[in-house]
Amino acid sequence: MGENKFDIAYGVGLLPNWSEHGAAIDQLIKILHIFMIVLFVSWGIFLLYCLIKFRSRPGHKASYQSATSKLPKYAEIGVVLFETFLLVGLSFPIWSRYRLQKPDAEKAxxxxxxxxxxxxxxxxxxxxxxxxxxxxxxxxxxxxxxxxxxxxxxxxxxxxxxxxxxxxxxxxxxxxxxxxxxxxxxxxxxxxxxxxxxxxxxxxxxxxxxxxxxxxxxxxxxxxxxxxxxxxxxxxxxxxxxxxxxxxxxxxxxxxxxxxxxxxxxxxxxxxxxxx
Amino acid sequence: MSHEHDSHHGHELSFIQKYVFSVDHKVIGIQYGITALTFLFFGFVLMMLMRWQLAYPDQPMPIVGSLFPNGMPNGLMTGDFYNELGAMHGTIMIFLGVVPLGVGAFGNYLVPLQVGAPDMAFPKMNAASYWTYLTGGLIMFSSFFLAEGGAAQSGWTSYPPLSVMAGQGQTFWLFGMVMLITSSLLGSVNIIVTIVQLRVPGLSFFKLPFHVWAQFVTSFLLLLAFPPLEAAGVLQLMDRLAGTSFFLPSGLVMGESVMDVAGGGNVVLYQHLFWFLAHPEVYVLILPAIGLITEIIATNTRKPLYGYKTIIYAAIFLGFMSFLVWAHHMFMTGMGTVMSDFFQVTTMIISVPSVVILTVLIITLWGGSIRYNVPMCFALAFLPMFAIGGLTGLPLGLSASDIYLHDTYYVIGHFHYVVAPGTLFALFAAVYHWYPKAVGRKMSSFWGKVHFWGSLISINFVFFPMLLQGITHLNRRMYNYPLTGEGTTLWDIYPHSASIQYLNEVISIAAWVLGAFQLVFIFNFFLSIKFGKKVNDNPWEATTLEWATPTPPPHGNFLTEPTVYRGPYEYSVPGEKEDFSPQHIEPKPA
CATH class of the missing domain: 2.60.40.420 (Cupredoxins -  blue copper proteins)
Structure with a gap:
């Protein structure tokens, strides 16, 4: 590695943010990843549980009846609501600032x-x-x-x-x-x-x-x-x-x-x- | 039924008629399958070469490097050659590998069997589809040997003006693409007509296996989405060959000379046409794969699918919505708020049917009796892998987070999770599952498990680090860092990428290991033809119609035309002796 002529120590993860509008983008990325990890982990635990509990073994029979829990429906509604929040609460405002709120020509x-x-x-x-x-x-x-x-x-x-x-x-x-x-x-x-x-x-x-x-x-x-x-x-x-x-x-x-x-x-x- | 007639009393077909220029959907399916697997392996090799350059930039490649005197003089890869590899890797994997395997091979082989038909609706058109595909593929492949310029090198997306100014390889790419699109159109019409017209008595639409539904929706996507790309391809070809400028604006300056074109074209227009195909194309990749693993999961949990109608409606909705999300690939072209808001909303909406499909598949496991054979392992691995692929699509589908993540390795990690450990694992599952029907023998379970665990572990070491690299803003399509200029190290040129360069080495080694595990598959595939364990007509004790045929099915498929009495997933029906109740066997009155 050569001499660092730059003024930032770069590592792994989101790069440092040096702009006024960037903090909101970073926040969105972080919220998204927390959401993704929570969803994936809880869903993965459920998958693993099914894979172990319902494994084929002597004396175990599959049931013709399917699960009747309402949980998946609620989970899906939850996902939809959260996505709506992501859109309206975070992404739309950031993008409109990025695209529409052009700074005053006098000051820029x-x-x-x-x-x-x-x-x-x-x-x-x-x-x-x-x-x-x-x-x-x-x-x-x-x-x-x-x-x-x-x-x-x-x-x-x-x-x-x-x-x-x-x-x-x-x-x-x-x-x-x-x-x-x-x-x-x-x-x-x-x-x-x-x-x-x-x-x-x-x-x-x-x-x-x-x-x-x-x-x-x-x-x-x-x-x-x-x-x-x-x-x-x-x-x-x-x-x-x-x-x-x-x-x-x-x-x-x-x-x-x-x-x-x-x-x-x-x-x-x-x-x-x-x-x- | 003329084909049935042929199979029983007809004259003997010559070897060439039977195995080469066959009109039998099963032979064509297998031809598609072998060709597609070959192209997949070839595309994989291209990527293994690229990974050398990424892990050890500008170091001579030992041994292999000497095979490419033009692309790698003295074993050192040139930027042009790297771009050729990149463009052709993407094109081959998608258009010559995964789609022909999912739609061409399994669509062809299974759809007529699962609807109980003796063959496709248009057998000769089916053969024409295969030969057009092979010709297109060979045209593309041959461009590597062009003396001037080599293969296409403007990315699999081929954005003009770069692609219009590129060497001859791009012309080959476009000709090849037009052939491939024609092939897809022939194939998709055939599948649609077969499903609508050739279902056996009793087989109503809502008794079809979900795989048939998935192929049905996929065929509509191919039929409706490919023509815009064909148009775009022809327009680009005109820009290259006939001096038009559909995609070239006025006043382009190359070096110091003003390009001699009429101008007035628009570079973003091509991107709209391209992505209008290329987003539905994603679902063309995924839907058959989901269809295939649905069959495998239902068979191996020994219980009916949870929410059969739900998953069908989800697939139809997914297909419809896939036409309305294309511009989320183009947020960075300078899109205004109205457009971007629209495409963000549609993108979030399309995630809903995907979640529904995954939910249906996972809840099907609940209450089952899961058999962990090789196809089931691959099918189950699809679920979390596809979930990672789907979830990482969220930050890319929101224009605000896309500002940062666009064009980084995050994108590469995302879509590879969808296509490689997602779709391709599903296709591997399908190969293992239907191989006994086509061959009469099973593939080795032991080597199948070796292939499965080796692939699953190494593939995650390939694609997960890419997500981390993407978060740290490593740009894609970078072939090295310059050895002259401001500095000679990555730290000087792209300081933010230097801290994650070591991950490139990890990824490359994992990719080569992954390649080695595919050799296990190849050997298993070919050796099992001779040495695999012999099986009966229905080795997995499944319910759908393809298992009601002799093994391997003769030309004409069924000995007598079956009649369907029940739904596709009647497993563990209370009061019945066996834990599977095939569709064509009449339930005994209680």
Whole structure:
């Protein structure tokens, strides 16, 4: 085993949870497993009892009459009621939070996650909060893996990161998940996040990290012969640290001739303002 | 009855007509059985190779590795080869192994006998079904020898765009699949018509053995669920060969070049079509198995089934509901709340008939006189194994817990408990139980028990640790960890998986031991043809019609057409001399 560069001691059992919504998922998984074990053990004891008590032996005869106990009926009704509770009480609310309660755009960090065989590209919109438009024919794996249109003003302060996704602690993050080639799946086990990255479709997920540190992104959908090396990292930082990181990050498409381009930018902003 | 005529006075059939291109449902059933068992073993071998890579990643495989110069250069498995093994293991086990064994072999062999018919309704169509299946299977199998790209490697689910971009093997897979589906359709129509039309006098629907009911429901599932997959398969084939893009969206970028396709397709559409088959397919696997062990349990407890009608209604309801749960495999595609709520509710509802069936079987034991012969041992082991499989489906069927567990080894553990120690154990039980009818001799009980205990123990060391690995979020379909990059150990790449890597070794060793115990079965199976203990026509003292035939049953089955007087499970009837009262023997008036 190499040196542990991660901030978690991993063992057997549920992984540590570092997200706000994850505790409810863990609770559901735990309740389910207690329920399963209780059901299986009590049912197994009954099975074993039958197997021993009704074994064939000299002097023992089978009875034509079947058992008449009402117990199985009650047990089944119990199972149905418990399943109803699992659905309505636990799973529905968790899923609606996971899918419907999108954080306020003002307060959240918005990123795009574009999967490709076999890497994760994280697209940050920069200070303006707007993503530059992307076009497939502009993709260049070395200089522009996302195919961002660098002539568009929204792209000027955009930047991207390959493999590592920096996010601030305690701030909601909305990630729009998509893919350039085949289906991948964006999973951060420690944050209890999983979402297929479907080419041609964009699906948002959101989470709020509760601790700082470095954790894994795992591709959770078979994507080819390099599937197992399609890993990534989430670096969770204190908000100030994250701001600093973002400010220092190079903006590849920032126009060099400041005067004319800035003028363009201003005009764009003005026209936008006028049209809205 | 022309077939009966054939069997008594007809001309002698040549060897090829009698044993190769036969139209006798029993010969076809046995052909299905032997072919399916062979494919099962082959699929198992593929998995044993994969388990080497998982237990000892990137270490050369001794001896065996040299057999695969392309897939394992210098004994080291490539990622492509691992994916081929994975995709083909799943496909072979399900479509070439378990379903043909449950429906093709036992459905064919037993349904006409249990309804008292001389043969299937359409004997030639029955033969066509087998030969189509064999052709499809061989097409798939042959793809391993393709010079370019080898066999299909996009998982048994074959999701596009990956499968559309994959090598030639995928085309073979799709052609093979279309053949298999055609075969299933021919078979299922045949079984349905046989059950509806060819029941002997007195055999009303509610006097049928539950196994016949199970095959009846299964056939409807095959008939109604497979066509969407056939459509999906053909559409995917068009995407690959004819340049269409049913499943390809616009703007796909491979490497740095934009793919030259029309686009406008949807990748999730295929998944809906696929799972619309593949969930009912789960019940196609299980229902015949449950039918078979119901017969075995009733026979060996020497008492009537508890809740005969209940279990029939449960099976029908299960079959119906199985069409309404498919999207619970797809929660992570980005499903909204309405869809996910619907499919979670249906998934919880479908657990009810499953619980009812298990309850019926276990309460049947109450008050019985249980004989622990080999088939009964396998049948009884099915109950707790299937229960584990069913229970572990709960956290996967709830979308919230599925967020964490989806695509982990928990899923693999779950469905293998359903299919391997569940369904396959039931099928083993059935082989041991009906072997004397087909051969005239019993398989060795001693070696049968060795096979049973060896398999039961080792198989739990295979699949239970997978549940633990899944809880610790070990992802499935990972063939190794990279030797270059950020680090060279699992601890660096997937640190959360490192603590459970040792379980991979445990699982792999258990899998190889499990394989060794199957050799016991194979030897027992073949040697008993010659050396097994000779038996009479009804060695288990059972009640259903197949035991009323000579052993082995001749072409045409019954010497005289039987008439049915009573239900299928009349054991230990008070006031009767024997503790079993066959269906075709008229009760003496009191």
């Amino acid at each position: 960090l918005h990123v795009r996650v574009v999967a490709q065989a076999f890497q994760w590209n994280i697209h940050y919109p920069g200070e303006d909060g707007k993503f530059g438009p992307t076009r497939p024919e502009l993709v260049n794996n070395a200089f522009n893996p996302l195919g961002i249109d660098k002539t568009h003003p929204d792209s000027y302060d955009d930047f991207w990161s390959v493999g590592t996704m920096n996010v601030p602690k305690g701030v909601p993050v909305v990630a729009d998940i998509t893919s350039k080639d085949v289906i991948h799946s964006f999973a951060i086990p420690v944050l209890r996040v999983k979402q297929d990255a479907n080419p041609g479709l964009v699906t948002p997920v959101w989470f709020t990290a509760t601790k700082t540190g470095k954790i894994s992104i795992v591709c959770s959908q078979l994507c080819g012969n390099g599937h197992s090396r399609m890993f990534g990292r989430v670096q969770i930082q204190e908000p100030e640290e994250f701001k600093k990181w973002m400010a220092e990050k190079k903006r590849p498409f920032k126009p060099k001739e400041k005067k004319s381009e800035n003028a363009n930018l201003d005009i764009d902003k003005v026209t936008e303002g006028a049209s809205s």
